[in-house]
Amino acid sequence: MISILTNNWSALLEGIKYTLESSLIALIGSLILGVIFAMLEISPNKTVHIIGRTYVEIFRNIPLLVVAMFFYIVMPRFIPGLDGFTAGTIGLTIYTSAFIAETVRAGIESVPVGQMEAARSNGMAYLQAMRFIILPQAIKIVVPPLGNQFVNLVKNSSVLAFLAGFDLMYQGNLIASTTFKTTDTYLAVGLLYLVMTMPLSYLMRYLEKRWAKNQQA
Amino acid sequence: MRNKQKSWAKLWLLLPLLSLLIALSACGKNIAQEDVVQRVKKTNEITWGVKSDTRLFGLMNIKTGKIQGFDVDIAKAISKEIFGDQVKINFVPVTSNTRLPLLKNGNVEGLVSTMTITPERKKEIDFSDVYFNAGQAIIVKKGSKIKSVKDLTKGTKVIGIQGSNSVDNIKKAAPNTQVLQLSDAAQAFTALKSDQGDAMTTDNGILYGLVSDDPSYQVVGGTFTSEPYGIGINKGQKKFRTAINQALKTIEKDGTYQKIVDKWFKKISGFDGSVVK
Numbered sequence: 001m002i003s004i005l006t007n008n009w010s011a012l013l014e015g016i017k018y019t020l021e022s023s024l025i026a027l028i029g030s031l032i033l034g035v036i037f038a039m040l041e042i043s044p045n046k047t048v049h050i051i052g053r054t055y056v057e058i059f060r061n062i063p064l065l066v067v068a069m070f071f072y073i074v075m076p077r078f079i080p081g082l083d084g085f086t087a088g089t090i091g092l093t094i095y096t097s098a099f100i101a102e103t104v105r106a107g108i109e110s111v112p113v114g115q116m117e118a119a120r121s122n123g124m125a126y127l128q129a130m131r132f133i134i135l136p137q138a139i140k141i142v143v144p145p146l147g148n149q150f151v152n153l154v155k156n157s158s159v160l161a162f163l164a165g166f167d168l169m170y171q172g173n174l175i176a177s178t179t180f181k182t183t184d185t186y187l188a189v190g191l192l193y194l195v196m197t198m199p200l201s202y203l204m205r206y207l208e209k210r211w212a213k214n215q216q217a
Numbered sequence: 218m219r220n221k222q223k224s225w226a227k228l229w230l231l232l233p234l235l236s237l238l239i240a241l242s243a244c245g246k247n248i249a250q251e252d253v254v255q256r257v258k259k260t261n262e263i264t265w266g267v268k269s270d271t272r273l274f275g276l277m278n279i280k281t282g283k284i285q286g287f288d289v290d291i292a293k294a295i296s297k298e299i300f301g302d303q304v305k306i307n308f309v310p311v312t313s314n315t316r317l318p319l320l321k322n323g324n325v326e327g328l329v330s331t332m333t334i335t336p337e338r339k340k341e342i343d344f345s346d347v348y349f350n351a352g353q354a355i356i357v358k359k360g361s362k363i364k365s366v367k368d369l370t371k372g373t374k375v376i377g378i379q380g381s382n383s384v385d386n387i388k389k390a391a392p393n394t395q396v397l398q399l400s401d402a403a404q405a406f407t408a409l410k411s412d413q414g415d416a417m418t419t420d421n422g423i424l425y426g427l428v429s430d431d432p433s434y435q436v437v438g439g440t441f442t443s444e445p446y447g448i449g450i451n452k453g454q455k456k457f458r459t460a461i462n463q464a465l466k467t468i469e470k471d472g473t474y475q476k477i478v479d480k481w482f483k484k485i486s487g488f489d490g491s492v493v494k
Binding site: 174180 | 313314317318337338341376379380397398399400404407408411412
């Protein structure tokens, strides 16, 4: 297994680079999209609520591979030059944003209704109350499940391998099929994913603990 | 303090996991080492690995659920020649990526899967004599500026298939082009149709199968390599290899081989008859 790592280090490093790049873009994108659609979902306006709900239900219930394939195979007819990496990252962003929307929505709804009512009766507008009263409380609740989504996102980025997206799994496939050392290669690839996701898990756990302390004080 | 000790204790749990990985990594003897001829004679059942996505060679018929093609018929003819007409023949779909692991793990007894005999593969497995002579070529959309491999210059993208030596060949023949590798021929052709690349490359037999299905694409520039296909078997299966080579000779002599060739390639226009053995 060591020889796989040393002999193909440049290819694996290239893969890690693309995996991290895709994950980072998707993380930021899906966080923004997720919060937006969570807000739509909890909106008192019926039409807006339905728009948010539809988006979440569609992308939460279709396999990631199908979403990514759609952007890789179908969308280039309308958007020329959409390559595997871009298509995969867009798919990953949209797919993850649906889960993040659900997580954020649950977080906001778990803040007692009285908080909103109190803020409104003190003269705050709906968005003001959201911004200053509800969201700061919701964030603390949402962090642990959100961490799960981020770890999942890094792992799910392996979908790029099916779209020739040059990520770690793609490089792993190529190394396995040229060296014929399948077991060792996938063990090495698994290990490298672990190296990427473990720090993320620990960071999330650390934030969770710190905020729990804050709340007590 | 106590908390810290606890978290270190958890790390010890990783130890058995790690040793399991190492044990897996140094995988020991398995079913693949048994003598195939003896085992098949006992069980009266043989399993071949064939392509299931490659028109003309091995393609899954969605209606019947059976794989059909040149490779499949060759495998059938050889099995019957060695083990008699009564032998039960199973087919397992493989891809360029999965076929060697499947063979080495013993999931299949042999591979008839458009596999070129190469020195690298010979280090891992054994090959029979050549049963088909192919050559690598490229296909493009009709009207494309690319007329041969030489036109694949900087800024072009060519689509290849993972785990096939055609990727190495195209990198040598057109070093400045970018190669995108997809998992099988069907995926690669779909990607080409979605304009993910300017050309697609693999062996000509497979490419003719693709263009016979979609005439808006064409093979250009002829072949630029020679790709002799062999039947792949595990190392140490001398008896099986001798039997396969003997069977290949027999079906060639009695006309079975030519019948199979005619069945699959006679109708294909543009296919160079001389590349067939």
